[in-house]
Amino acid sequence: MMKKKLRNPTPKFPIVWKKKDFSIKIFCSIPNIATGILLTAGENHFVIDPGDGILRDLSKELGVESLKNICNIFVTHGHHDHLGGVWSLLTYLRVMNKTSPLKIYYPSGCIEIESIYHAFTKVYSHNLPYKIELKKISEGKKITIKNVKVKPFAVIHKEYLSNTKEKRAVPALGFHFKYNGKTICYGGDTGYCDSLVKAAKGADLAILEAGHEDAASDDMHMTMEEAQSIGKSAKEFVLVHIPE
Numbered sequence: 373m374m375k376k377k378l379r380n381p382t383p384k385f386p387i388v389w390k391k392k393d394f395s396i397k398i399f400c401s402i403p404n405i406a407t408g409i410l411l412t413a414g415e416n417h418f419v420i421d422p423g424d425g426i427l428r429d430l431s432k433e434l435g436v437e438s439l440k441n442i443c444n445i446f447v448t449h450g451h452h453d454h455l456g457g458v459w460s461l462l463t464y465l466r467v468m469n470k471t472s473p474l475k476i477y478y479p480s481g482c483i484e485i486e487s488i489y490h491a492f493t494k495v496y497s498h499n500l501p502y503k504i505e506l507k508k509i510s511e512g513k514k515i516t517i518k519n520v521k522v523k524p525f526a527v528i529h530k531e532y533l534s535n536t537k538e539k540r541a542v543p544a545l546g547f548h549f550k551y552n553g554k555t556i557c558y559g560g561d562t563g564y565c566d567s568l569v570k571a572a573k574g575a576d577l578a579i580l581e582a583g584h585e586d587a588a589s590d591d592m593h594m595t596m597e598e599a600q601s602i603g604k605s606a607k608e609f610v611l612v613h614i615p616e
């Protein structure tokens with residue numbers, strides 16, 4: 373948990389980046405509140421980090437039919453500000469009678485998404501018109517979906533235990549997306565790490581968190597300077613997840 377402190381200006385959301393038919397829209401990325409990202413490649417939409425408010429934002433952006441056609445969701449890690457909107461999204465798709473399968477890609481060991489899935493499929497076991505497939509992924513396991521090449525990479529992200537002194541590592545991934553020769557790197561929540569440095573280098577767009585409040589480096593979030601130094605190795609970058 374972070375203390376509230378005034379610092380660098382928060383980016384204005386939504387943040388939109390587009391190169392021909394490959395685009396990304398960051399509806400929101402505020403630490404401890406919510407993240408929500410839509411990636412579009414040609415006619416296909418992919419949801420990344422469905423935090424609170426994602427149903428509202430997707431509904432406004434896409435309308436019912438396109439929303440029902442979404443078949444792929446990517447989750448970087450299990451913190452509530454990255455998947456707090458999953459339940460309402462799954463429920464909406466049920467009510468709207470989605471029939472195509474929905475795949476949720478998530479880091480191995482992320483019990484939050486598995487728990488939501490088990491609870492949801494239990495509650496609606498007799499009344500679920502579409503199939504949900506959990507797809508556990510780990511670093512380096514490349515996947516291609518609808519001509520989008522996705523390369524997950526491990527990042528460093530920790531959380532405090534309830535005694536607020538000790539930390540534990542959270543299963544966390546960043547994603548490198550490639551479509552039609554253009555690349556987008558999204559690090560999710562991460563401290564400064566080599567895998568992110570490598571993934572962001574030369575990317576057409578790097579989406580980098582700058583969630584750490586202090587100037588000194590740590591293993592939960594990046595400082596503004598760290599995020600910028602990585603961002604400069606990409607063709608373009610945006611900083612997100614900045615404390616308000």
Ligand SMILES: [Zn+2]
Binds near residue numbers: 449451529
């Ligand atoms: Zn986090």
